[in-house]
Amino acid sequence: MVEALDLPTTRGENWRWADMPALQAARALRGEADLPDRLLKGAARLVFVDGQLAEHLSDVDALDITRTTLASDHPLAAHANGDAVALALAAQSVTALEVVRLTTGEGHAPLAITLAADAVLTLVETFAGAGWSNALTRFDLATGARAMRAVRVVQEAGFVSTRDEVRVGEAASFVSTALAATGAGVRFDAMLTLDGDGAFAEFGGALLTREDQRQECAVRVRHARPNGQSHQLWRAVAADRSTASLAAAVEVARDAQKTDGEQSLRGLLLQRTATVNLKPELEIFADDVKCAHGATVGELDRRALFYMESRGIPAPRAKALLTRAFVADALGRIADESVREQFEAAADAWLEQTL
Template identity: 60%
Template sequence: MTTLELPSPRLEEWRWADMQALRAAADAEPRETGIDPADLFLDIEGPRLLFVDGVFEPAHSRPGRVQVTRLVAQTDHPLGQLAEGEGWSLTLGAQEAVTNIQIVHLGSGGESHVPARILLQEDAVASVVETYAGAGWANRLTQIVLGRGARLMRSVRLLQAGGFVSLRDEAEIGEAASLASIFLGAGNMGSRIDGALTLTGKGAFAEMGGALLTSGTQKQEAAVAVRHENVEGTSRQLWRAVAADRSVASLAARVEVARGAQQTDGEQSLRGLLLQRSATVNLKPELEIFADDVKCAHGATVGELDKRALFYLQSRGVTEARAKALLTRAFVADAMARIGEEAVRAAFEADADQWLEGAL
C-alpha cells in the first residue's frame, strides 16, 4: 500500500490544517450512507452529474454539455496533484451559456479523487452548484480558465456527516471576465478550501468567500490567495466563520498586487463569531502590494453575539434560542447573499438554518 504523504503543519501555509482528520477519513472503511442521491440534487433544471466515491454514476446523471473524461492534474499543490483520473470538464465557446449545472459527490468512506476543468471562451456564461455528502476523504481539484468577458458562478456546499473534504481551486481570469465562488461548510466533516486565483486581464473580477460553521471538535479552514497581474482588477474575499463548543474555524486570505497592476481594487472581510468561549476562530488577512495606484482594504474581527441585541429581542418576546438563531443567521447572510440564483441561495440558507438549529 502506498504511504499517503501529506503537507506538514510545520509549514506556515498549513499550520491550521487538520491532517490527522484527513488521514483518518482516508483510512475509514466504506459503509452504507443511507442517503438517496436524488435527495441531494436541487429542484432546478440543468445538467446533473453524480460521483459516488469518486466514480461517475450515470444512472442518476444527465451530463448535457458537461463531459466525463480522464484528466491529468497539472499542479504543484500537494493535495491537488493527487486528484487525477476520471473527472468532469466543461468547455463553452464564445457567447455560449449553460447554467444550473449540478455536481453531487457522495462518499461512503476511504479516499476519492476527482479533477475538474472549466474553460469558458469570450463572453461565455456558466453556473455550477456542487454538493458534498456522506463520509470519507473527498479530494478535488478544479482548474478554471475564463476568456475575455466570460462569467462563472460557483456555489459549493459541504454537507458531509463525517470525514474530510479538501478542495483546490486554481483560476486564470481574463480581460473583463468574472469569477464568483461561494462556499458553505455546514456539515460535520473537517475541511480545507484552498484557492489560487490570478487576474491576468484588464478589468478582471474575482470573488471567493462564504461561511464555515463548526461545532463539537470539528475543524474547518479556508486559505485563499488572489493575485492581480493587470490593471483595473477587482477582487473580493468575504468570509464568515461561526464556531461552537470546542471547534476551530480558520480563515487565511491573501491579496498580491504585482508591479504595473495599477488601479487595483481589493477587499478582504474576515469575521468570526464565537458561540461559546471554548471555541476558536483564527483569522489571517494579508496584503502584498507592489503598485502605487491601488485601493486595497482588509478587516478581521472575532467576537460574540451582541448582548444588547439579544436583550432587545428577548424584551420583545423572542426566546433566547430564537434570538441567538436570528442574530447568527444575520451574521452569515451577507456571505450567502452573493449567490446569484435565488433557488440556489435559498437552499444554502436552509442548510445554514439547519446547522443553527443543532448548534444553538
Template identity: 60%
Template sequence: MSLLELPSTRAEAWRWADLGALSAAAALAPVAYGQADHFLDLPGARLLFVDGVLDAGRSELGPVVLADLSGHDHPLGRHAQGRGWSLRLAKDAAADPVQIVHVATGAENHLPAEIVLGGDATAQVIETFVGAGWSNRATMIRIGAAARLQRSVRLLQGAGFVSLREDVELGAGASLVAVFLGAGAAGSRIDGGVRVGQGGYAELGGALLTSGTQRQECAARVHHAEPDGQSHQLWRAVAADRSVASLAAAVEVARHAQKTDGEQSLRGLLLQRTATVNLKPELEIFADDVKCAHGATVGELDRRALFYMESRGIPRPRAQALLTRAFVGDALDRIADETVRDAFAADADAWLAALL
C-alpha cells in the same frame, strides 16, 4: 495514503491544517448511501459521482464530458489526477446550470475537474458534497475575456474530510463569483489561488460553520497580475463547542498592476468561549496606485440584542439563531440564483437548528 506524503504544518500555508483528520477520514470504513440525489430544482446537467466515479444511470451530462486530466502541482491536488469532468464552453456560449453531487462512502477518493470558458461565455456550477470519507478535489478554471462564472459549493459531508484545490485564471474583463458553505460535520480545507487579468473581477467568500471538535479552514490567495482588476473576499466563520474555524485570505498586487481595487472582510463569531476562530488577512502590494483594504474581527453574539429579543418574547435559542443567521447572511447573499441562495440559507438554518 502515508502521512509522509502530506504537507507539513510547519509551513505557514498549512499552520492550521488538520492533517490528522484527513488521514483518519481516508481510513473510514465503508458506509451505505441512499437514493437521495441532493440535486436542486434547476434545469441543466446533473452529475452524480460516488467515490469519484460517475453514476451514469443517475446523471445527465449535458455540455459536460469525462476526460483524462492532470497538471496540478499542489500537495493535495496532485493526487486528484486521471479521469474527471470537464466543462468547456465556446465563445459567447451560455449554458444552463451544471450541478455536481459528490457522494463519499468511506475511505478516500480523488477527482480532477476543469472549467474553461471562451470569451463572453456564461456558466453556473453548483457542487454538493455528502457522505463520509476523504473527498479530495482539484479544479482548474480558465475564464476567457469578458466571460462570467458563478460557482457555489456546499460542504455537507456528515463525517470525514473534504479538501478542495481551486486554480483560477481570469482573462481581461472576466468575472468570477465563488461562494462556499461548510455546514456539515466533516473537516474541510478550501485552498484557492486566483490570478486576475486586466480589468478582471474576482469575488470569493462564504461561511464555515463548526461544532463539536470539528475543524474547517480556508486559504485563499488572489494575485492581481494586470492593471484595473478588482477582488473582494468576504468570509464568515461561526464556531461552537471546542471546534476550530480558520480563515486566511491574501491579496497580491504586482508592480505594474496599477488601479487595483482589493478588499477583504474576515469575521468570526464564537458561540462558546471554548471555540476558536483564527483569522489572517494579508496584503502584499508592489504597485503604488491601488485601493486595498482589509478587516478582521472575532466576537460573540451581542448580549444587548439577545436581551432585547428575549424581552419581546423570542426564546433565547431562537434569538441566537436569528442573530447568527444574520451574521452569515451577507456571505451567502452573493449567490445570484435565488434557488441556490435559498438552498444555502436552508443548509445554514439546519445547522443552526441542530446546534441551538
C-alpha cells in the same frame, strides 16, 4: 490499515491551522453515499463516485465532455493529478450545471472547466458520502465570461478538501460561495489569478463548526493585471471545542495598478472552548491600489441583543436571529434564489441544532 500519506505539516505557513490527522483518519472511513436532490432545476449533472465519473448517474447529454490531464503542485491536489474530466463551454452559451462528488472511501476528482468568451455558467457543487473527498478544479474564464458557483458540503463524516485553480480573463467574473455545515473536516483551498484587465472575483462563504471539528479556508487571490476587483467575504461560527480558521490573501503584482481588493473575515465564538483563527494577508507590489481588510472576532453584539429583547423577542430567539444574519452575509452572494434559499436553510438547520 490505510498506508500513511506524505501530508503537509503545521510547520508550513499555509498549513498552520490544517487538520491533517483528521484527513488521515478519514481515509479509513467507509460509508454509503446517496445522490442528493437537485438544487438547480433543469440543470445538467456530473456525478463522480470516488473520483470516477459515473455516467449512469450523470446527465450531460447537452454538454461537450472530453478528457484532459491535470497537474497541480499543491500538496493535496497533487493526489488528484492525472486523467481528468474536461468541460468546454462555447462562447456566449448559458449553462446550468450541478457537480456531485459522492465518496464511499477515498475519491480524487480532477475537473477542468473552460468558459469561452462571454459564456455564462451557473454551478452548484455538492460533496456527499464519507471518507476523504479530494477535488482539484481548474477554471479558465475567457474575456467576459461569467461563472456563478455555490459549493456545499453535505458529507457528514470524513474530510473534504478542495483546491480551485482559477484564471479569470479580461472583464470576466468569477463568484464562488461555499458552505460547510456538517460533521466533516473541511479545507477549502483556492488560488485565483485575475489575469485580464478589469477582471472580477469574489470568493467567500461560511464555515460552521461544532464538537471537535476543524474546518478552514485558505484562499489566495492574485491580481496580475490592472483594474481588477476582488472581494473575499468569509464568516465562521465555532461551537463546542471546534476550530474554524479563515486565511485569505490578496496579492497585487507590480503591473496591477488600480486594483481594488477587499477582505472581510469575521468569526463568532459560541463557547469558550471554541477557537476562531483569522489571517487576512496583503502582499502588495503596486503603488496605486486600494486594498483594505477588516477582521473581527467576538460574540454577538450585546446592544443588538438587548434591543431585540426589549422588543419582546426571547433571548434564544434573538441570538438565533443575529447568528443567522451573521452567516447570511456570506451566503447572500449566491445569485440563484432557490440555491441561496437551500443554502440558508442548511445553515439555519445547523444553527437550530447548535444554539
